[in-house]
C-alpha cells in the first residue's frame with residue numbers, strides 16, 4: 605500500500621490543496637502528505653501549503669541540468685520515504701532516472717481527455733479544435749508526454765461562447781474531485797496495470 609504522498613508543483617497549487625483536503629477529510633484513507641516540492645521558491649502554491657502547515661521544499665531548477673535537478677528531488681523523496689509522487693501543475697518534464705526510480709508510483713493530472721490534446725494549453729487546443737467535449741485525466745507518468753496508463757477521466761462539455769478561462773474553470777472543478785478519487789484508488793492498491801490498461 606502506498607501511503608506517503610509527495611506533491612510536486614510549479615504554480616498556484618489548487619490541485620495540491622484539493623489533495624491535501626481529501627487526505628485531511630479522510631477521503632484518501634490511510635494516507636499522509638509528506639512534502640510539497642516546487643521547482644522554484646516563489647510558486648504561490650508553496651506559500652499556501654506552508655500556511656496549511658504542510659512541509660514544503662523548493663528545489664531550484666536554475667543553473668542545473670534536468671538530471672542534476674531530478675537527482676536532488678529523488679534524494680529528498682527517498683529521505684522522506686515517499687511512496688507516491690503526485691504531479692500537480694509541475695511544469696518540468698521528468699528525467700528517465702526519476703521515472704524509473706518511481707515507476708508506476710508517479711501520477712499526473714492533465715486538463716483534457718487524453719490522448720486528445722497532450723502538452724501545454726490543453727484547454728486552448730480543445731476550443732480551437734472545436735470538440736464538444738473535453739475533460740480531465742489522471743494517469744501514471746511514463747517516458748511519453750502525457751501518455752502513460754490512464755487511471756480515471758471525467759468529461760466536461762464545451763459550451764458556445766466558452767473562453768479558455770471559463771472552460772478551464774469548469775474543468776478545474778472536476779480535476780479537484782477526480783485527482784482525489786484517483787489517488788484514493790492507487791493508495792488502496794485495489795487496481796492492476798495490464799499493459800496500457802488500469803483496472
Ligand code: GRF
Nearest residue numbers: 616617618619693713714715
Ligand atoms: C491544472 O489544470 C492541471 O491539470 C495542469 O496544470 C494545472 C495546475 O493547476 N497540469 P493548479 O496549480 O493545480 O491550480
